[in-house]
Amino acid sequence: MTEAYTAAVEYLYGRINFESLPSPPYAERHMKLDRMRQLLTRLGQPAAGVPTVHIAGTKGKGSTSALLASIVQAANYSVGVFSSPHLQSIEERFCVNSLPCKPQELVELVELVRPAVALMDEEADAAPKEQLRPTFFEIATAIALLHFARRKVDLVILEVGLGGRLDSTNVCSPCCTVITSISYDHTKQLGETLAEIATEKAGIVKPGVPLVTGPLKEAPRRVIAEVAERHGARMIAADRDYRFRYDSAHAQSAERVGGQLHFEMQADRGHPLQEPFVLDDAKLKLLGRHQAANAAVALATSVELRRQGWLLPEAALRAGLAETTLPGRVELISERPAVVLDTAHNVASVTALVETLAENFSCERRHLLLAATREKDVAGMLRVLLPFFQTVTLTQYEENTRAVPVAKLQETVQAILAKEPDLASQIEVEVVDNPKQAWQKAREQAQPEDLLCVTGSFFIAAELRPVLRAEAVIN
Missing domain, CATH: 3.90.190.20 (Mur ligase, C-terminal domain)
Structure with a gap:
């Protein structure tokens, strides 16, 4: 790698990085959405106006993001995905059409954010109690949006880093929000009960913006439904508005491939879609019943995008599911x-x-x-x-x-x-x-x-x- 690339990566990792702390903080004094908004304003609001899907959840975020991106890409749209953490290189966090940004692009993106970050650092020096210094994840979020704007993507998919309500990605104006699952993780930061965790995840729900949810237990489902109703967000829920069945491949199969997904979504009351949507025998490349649930969430989100005018034919849905692979997932x-x-x-x-x-x-x-x-x-x-x-x-x-x-x-x-x-x-x-x-x-x-x-x-x-x-x- 070049010296410029090494310097860019060192610059990013030199910022406050909650991912590397033994106990990541999660409070408004640490995770300031106003700080994130200020950074994006100084950068000219990159990717503003680009349709965005915002995805939260205890597990399944990465797989659902990848599956949805694969579907949209199969329909000949350009799609940018911001995800975290990465496995091998930081560029993996900033993907366009399944490809990480190039090292030279990362160098250029870091140079674009440096002046804005430097100004905010100067302001932080003048008011140290305000904690105005942008963090590693906030700068990474900004870099993602800059990258997607430069590449002129048709759709942005933002994966929440931690929680939802206070996450730096929660400054977006999405066309659809998604909560994949609720289970116990990061309990010190998000809460000891599923209802408390659900409250934090539901912080991404926006007024009037459709919300897709994966299979949920009753307590978190009720919390999320209440938040959606309060915001006037139409909720598209697993086991109510859509259902799926998974037929696994045999353990002795010569090919290690996923099984087949059977998906059905009901006609939406109050929406011009008159017919239910059915997709039978869709092949999955990802292994596991849990991936079938993620695929169903991606399909439900795709159907919602179709309702919003996106041209996602059945062939693209099938191809997207059949072609998705993801490192580190079985x-x-x-x-x-x-x-x-x-x-x-x-x-x-x-x-x-x-x-x-x-x-x-x-x-x-x-x-x-x-x-x-x-x-x-x-x-x-x-x-x-x-x-x-x-x-x-x-x-x-x-x-x-x-x-x-x-x-x-x-x-x-x-x-x-x-x-x-x-x-x-x-x-x-x-x-x-x-x-x-x-x-x-x-x-x-x-x-x-x-x-x-x-x-x-x-x-x-x-x-x-x-x-x-x-x-x-x-x-």
Whole structure:
């Protein structure tokens, strides 16, 4: 990479970066939407007026964004997606038509934001209590919008970073908002109950703007419905306005492909759409029933865009679903043994992971390589994971300070196994501090007919993915 690129990346990471803190703050004194609005005003309101879909949710945001983008792109529209975090390079956060921005583009974008940020920094020096310095994520959001404006995209998809109400993406004026799911994560920041978490996510709901929701439990569904009604936002809800069924591929299938989705949306009361919308036998490339739910949310959003005048023919819907791939989501890195990389990092996502592995991989023995992040329900995750695997290699990632120390991880495993002697007798546990050495240890244990899964955090997936891919063999 060039010196200019290195300097640009160092500039971004030199900002306040809540993603790298052991306990990311979540309060109005830290996450100021007025600060974000001021930054965009100084930059000339990039991408203002471009139709935008704003997506929040505990899990499924990234997959739903990718699926929706693939559908829109298949209909010959240009689409920009802002997502986070990234796996390998920061450019992944700023995609146009599925391609990350180029390193030279990132350099140019950073140079465009520098003057505005510098002025805000000067104002912050004059009023230090006001916390006016733009953060890493705020600058990244601005860079995304600048990139999309420069590329003249037809549609912008903004993925919320944390929560919704106070997230820097929540300054947009969307044509549609989406809440994919509500489950327990970031409870210190967002609340201890599903209703409290739903309240924060529902902060993206805008007056008169349609809202699509994925499958929700009753408490968060009720909270979100109340917010939507209060804002006059038409709510398009799973299991009420649309339904779906998923038929999985057989575990012995020669091709590791997703199953088929059957989707139906009712005719909308009070809307000129007279006929229900039905899509049968749509093929999915992404593995897992949870991805079927994400695909259904993307389809429901696509139908809403059709109602708003977007030309998204059935062929584009099918092609978009069939072609979507996403690194780190039950990603099959290698065969014999089957090596799967997944970014699951909370109880809901590891539950979906275990169900997907059981449904799609027939194997002799199953091996787990795990690292985790602080402030997650690590014990809850382990209670789901441990019964499914015969060996577990514990480690910790190195490039972010939020890692659970491997000794603490070991203590948690031991506490669980002490209460379940039958499980303890069936599982082997190894502890390796260095993640690359942990991978080698786990890989040595796996025979050709086995399954080896690397999971527990976005950060361990990011650190080990290049190593795994360097050794990959796909038969």
